[in-house]
Amino acid sequence: MTTHTTRMLILGSGPAGLSAAIYGARAGLSPIVVQGIQPGGQLTTTTDVENYPGFREIIQGPWLMQEMQAQAEHVGTRMMWDTIVEVDLTRRPFRLVGDGGDIYEGDVLVIATGAQAKWLGLDSEEALKGKGVSACATCDGFFYRGKKVAVIGGGNTAVEEALYLTNHSPDVTLIHRRDSLRAEKILQERLHANERIRVIWNKEVESFVDGGGTSGLVALELRDTVTGELSRLDVEGGFVAIGHHPATELFRGHLELDSDHYIKVETGSTRTSVPGVFACGDVMDKVYRQAVTAAGTGCMAALDAERFLAEADFEKVAEAAE
Numbered sequence: 001m002t003t004h005t006t007r008m009l010i011l012g013s014g015p016a017g018l019s020a021a022i023y024g025a026r027a028g029l030s031p032i033v034v035q036g037i038q039p040g041g042q043l044t045t046t047t048d049v050e051n052y053p054g055f056r057e058i059i060q061g062p063w064l065m066q067e068m069q070a071q072a073e074h075v076g077t078r079m080m081w082d083t084i085v086e087v088d089l090t091r092r093p094f095r096l097v098g099d100g101g102d103i104y105e106g107d108v109l110v111i112a113t114g115a116q117a118k119w120l121g122l123d124s125e126e127a128l129k130g131k132g133v134s135a136c137a138t139c140d141g142f143f144y145r146g147k148k149v150a151v152i153g154g155g156n157t158a159v160e161e162a163l164y165l166t167n168h169s170p171d172v173t174l175i176h177r178r179d180s181l182r183a184e185k186i187l188q189e190r191l192h193a194n195e196r197i198r199v200i201w202n203k204e205v206e207s208f209v210d211g212g213g214t215s216g217l218v219a220l221e222l223r224d225t226v227t228g229e230l231s232r233l234d235v236e237g238g239f240v241a242i243g244h245h246p247a248t249e250l251f252r253g254h255l256e257l258d259s260d261h262y263i264k265v266e267t268g269s270t271r272t273s274v275p276g277v278f279a280c281g282d283v284m285d286k287v288y289r290q291a292v293t294a295a296g297t298g299c300m301a302a303l304d305a306e307r308f309l310a311e312a313d314f315e316k317v318a319e320a321a322e
Contacts, residue, residue, distance in 0.1 A: 022077070
């Protein structure tokens with residue numbers, strides 16, 4: 001069992017965590033990044049990335065995260081392959097325990113554990129992820145220009161994704177397993193007013209149909225939730241929009257969370273309910289959920305943390321001088 005100490009401890013190694021590490025390292029804080037269950041975050045499960053600034057050609061998600069990690073390490077970040085299972089935020093330095101028993105202590109803590117899209121859990125869905133099946137219209141909708149697509153879900157996320165996809169597709173179908181939507185009324189009004197969108201009620205996806213070879217998704221097999229009858233809908237893109245799980249289980253009872261279990265931060269900052277603890281990326285952002293916004297809030301978290309440490313150090317010196 002080893003104890004690792006640092007001025008800045010970062011949980012999560014996606015765009016938010018690694019951006020925080022780059023800024024923290026350049027400020028001389030020698031950050032430690034504990035990579036967690038999914039090193040590199042959600043981008044490691046994404047193939048084509050076309051909306052991250054700075055690259056005129058399509059880049060690969062795993063490559064982008066490798067480059068971010070290499071940059072963070074180059075400026076002085078230590079990467080740790082571990083998963084945190086226990087936290088103590090009642091005193092500084094904050095104390096965290098890895099699943100192998102190692103102790104991590106940090107004068108400040110940056111939480112960048114992210115969020116995971118909820119999936120339907122079908123084998124056919126897993127097989128076709130990135131081959132016609134997606135959980136992010138903003139990320140992938142551009143690849144379906146002029147193609148027929150479907151969105152699965154009935155809440156705000158599903159309606160927003162369907163509306164967004166009309167920027168690219170003339171034929172968008174929203175599939176919902178009930179006979180009414182849970183989305184806000186204003187969103188429903190926009191949905192029903194859009195001629196490019198039709199809604200199929202009381203249907204759930206039985207399977208995603210693979211066309212074989214390089215064709216990827218070609219159709220959805222649907223089951224009627226009332227009669228059980230099966231039907232087929234030909235589509236080239238299927239967007240699962242049934243919500244997200246923020247990775248905050250570890251912090252319940254330790255930090256203030258909102259009603260959807262995202263970490264609450266002060267407006268315009270990354271400060272949480274515990275002084276010295278900062279949150280960035282998808283773990284606190286349920287609106288934008290983009291790699292570039294995650295990276296931006298990672299930068300904010302590092303700057304907030306650096307300012308917090310400077311103030312704490314000043315107070316310590318002032319107290320010693322009295």
